[in-house]
Amino acid sequence: MGRVIVTGETAAHVAERTARASYGRLVALLAAPAGDLQLAEDTLAHAFEQALTTWPRDGVPDNPEGWLLTVARNRQRDLWKSAAHRRNQPLEAATDAVEPLNDLEPDRIPDRRLALLFVCAHPAIAAGVRTPLMLQAVLGFDAAQIARAFAVPAGTMSQRLVRAKRRIRDAGIPFVVPGRQAMPERLPPVLEAVYGCYALAFSERGEGTSVAGEARYLAVTIAGLLGDAPEAWALAALLTLASARATTPGDRYLPLQDQDPGEWDRDLIAEGESYLRLAERPGQAPGRFQLEAAIQAVHCDRARSGATDWDTLCTLYTALVAIAPSLGSRVAYAAVLGRTRSPQMGLSVLEALPVERERFQPYHAAHGDLLARLGRHEDAVAAYTRASMLSTDPAVRTFLERRAEELSR
Template sequence: MTAQVKDRIAGIYADGWSRIVATMIRFTGGDWDLAEECAQDAFTKALQRWPESGVPDQPLAWLTTTARHRAIDRMRRASNEAAKLREVAAMDLEPPPYLSDGEIPDERLELMFTCCHPSLNLDAQVALTLRSLVGMSTAEIARAFLVPERTMGQRIFRAKQKVAHAGIPFRVPPGHLLPDRLPAVLHVVYLLFNEGYGDPQKARLCREAIRLARVVTKLMPDEPEAQGLLALMLLHDARRPARVDPAGDLVTLDEQDRTLWDQAQIAEGATICERALRQGRAGPFQLQAAIAACHATAPVAAQTDWPQIVGLYAHLARIAPSPIVELNRAVAIGMVSGPEAALRLVETIAESGQLNDYYLLHATRADLLRRAGRAEDAADHYRSALDLAPSEAERRFLRNRLRPH
């Protein structure tokens, strides 16, 4: 197989897997396992045939037709019982006339809302999304979330059983339910992004989260929060190449080499963010994207518009209050009004006890104390952060802060 054909098939898989699975779930009457099996079988046949015959002009139609034939064969062979025979006889099992790629219904939005239905817990939502929408294998998902493959397999199985037994409909919710359901979809997509953002070994999750967000914005073009999420992830991901140095150590935002940032991606993210905000329905993802844009579009760290960031965090705290938002607002206040002003807010957050196990609370407090000239107090909080830091790169960064300079 030539590299060109291999790359072409990989691209079709990335974009087409979820469309074919969604189509097959509809065709098989909600049999998720059969739908995925038929989709996988279609791609396997493509890998066998296309290197010789060439990629067809309508690859999605070819794959969908192949998957549909596989499903028909499986359902006919499984129709031994009389009830099943009657069920299959009543179905229109013959494929429709050959369609073009553009004529195949795009039911990915239905699949997204089914995977993220509120009847499923968050772990199940994430697992189904990665399996059915991203096309990751059970082993890949298990590795991404550091759990045994058997555990992840059981999680996916239970999620599919819940969809079947609870009668979760394969559809986009009606309009009056959409405002309550869309945040769950966006939350799962952002969770995938965050899971991959801190670990280079999981970078694929970031790419897939961005791809899924593009799908949502394409299928729901009037939803500014979906646009805000896409903008936020693009702006964060654009800085990825500068987040660690060649030794694998973390580089703080103000010390990053901005020539390594992806300027085209920053421009796209900033444009999408502005377009979303112009709709006049600013939500949490839009505001976070606006904050990320302030950082990403500043030519040097010293020119970051910190007063605007303080204002954006204040707005965010009003519509989506949380101690983490307050902590980030404190950091911004520290850049505008000095570390002592920020420390008063951080101490209030600490006294609430809500973030006692969050290492960034202790690291932020330590950094503000260091900047305020209180080295011994800062060292105590760096040690507390070190005990809670989730990765070796973050622990190395904190140990470096503890060393005398």
């Protein structure tokens, strides 16, 4: 492979960027032969360690992904051939030598990654850990990030993920996209993981937006692959419409109501609306992602009408919490109730949420807004302060701190 000589700092930056962009694809390729997710992650970690040692000295290869894949596969081969490993794994797994790769066969990688998503959705895996497992193993988020999204302690999430990976290996779950008969059972957690990937990535701003774009690409790819799955098209619509409004500069946060619709991407809005039409099924009740996409469409319609239809949003959120009463949907519902009905009504819904709300940053932000609308400024300051402490996005943290300061005057 050709190399470009660069400084150690630049080499480290390339390794970091490659991890963000290609982690899931590389794990999918490494895990498929033996069905061992933990081994794939361990050997890929070894490859990144090697990269941080050799790239600053020898230069970054023309194809960093191919270099990492080759090193990780060679490490797997060595482990398979070791005496200790030979007692536990068939010898055939280690017989093929791994040649250096100049190309990563990009046309095949999405299928491998989609296969791994559906592997993690296998019914042998505990339902509550399927989506978190996809977020870590395929989409590259760490246990702490996933734990925050699910409002559970990081240690608890780590233990669940380790057990799930062990289950995949021990049960010999095949790394293939399942047949049509298995799709209805496995599709919901796959869509949930892609949605979670978008939400987690976009909250990181800057570099995270490339991962958010990758999540949108996966959603559109899955919808096209299945062809007739309404919720898959609805997720593609949801992420596309949300992306159309993703125009805020990386160092600044603007809440939705303060954004300028003139800066939104009209082409993406049209694309998202076309996906939403593909999700429609006359006479069939809309699913969770159809409702969420419809909510995004109402917001995006402000680019045409100049106003937000809050009554329609309230209707949609009422339907959403009836079929998918997640912590996030109930917080959003309370916030919309506070605008369309009364702040006290929204506050009543918000404060009735379970104890997990205390680890959920959007809860505290919405709480602060509703308390401020009721004139309870001291309580609102406390809520905004707590929200800022829970935020991992510096721009959001600055916005929340500013709100608290304004209410303190």
